Amino acid sequence: MKTLRAIKRLFIELPQPARTFYWCFIALFLVTFPLGAVTRMNWVVLGISGAGVFLFLFGLHVFRDINGTASMWSKIYKESRGIRPEGFTFADVPTIKGMGFMYMLMGVFFVVGGFGFLFQAHA
Numbered sequence: 001m002k003t004l005r006a007i008k009r010l011f012i013e014l015p016q017p018a019r020t021f022y023w024c025f026i027a028l029f030l031v032t033f034p035l036g037a038v039t040r041m042n043w044v045v046l047g048i049s050g051a052g053v054f055l056f057l058f059g060l061h062v063f064r065d066i067n068g069t070a071s072m073w074s075k076i077y078k079e080s081r082g083i084r085p086e087g088f089t090f091a092d093v094p095t096i097k098g099m100g101f102m103y104m105l106m107g108v109f110f111v112v113g114g115f116g117f118l119f120q121a122h123a
Contacts, residue, residue, distance in 0.1 A: 006080035018061035018069040025054035052110025062100025070096040
């Protein structure tokens, strides 16, 4: 239950524009597949690539701790677990910055995979 509250707080309390990038990634990713199934076009490729751009931008904000994104994430995690702010946890800022870097890589893979599929389908 603590984890669900922490996830809810991440959706609501992350600083802007990281929160917007997070919401845009999720929305675009979820809308892409029904739209592609209904229209039978290459919307899936464009949607997945667009979602990858938003995931990359979110990861960049977490990795660089822009507007205190990684610090806020760490604070939310510690509060949800009842850990003192100066207490040690594996969800400290350097670890969360590493997660941001992984989000950046996943975003790049989404974009490259989407466009790679597009070029392969038309070859």
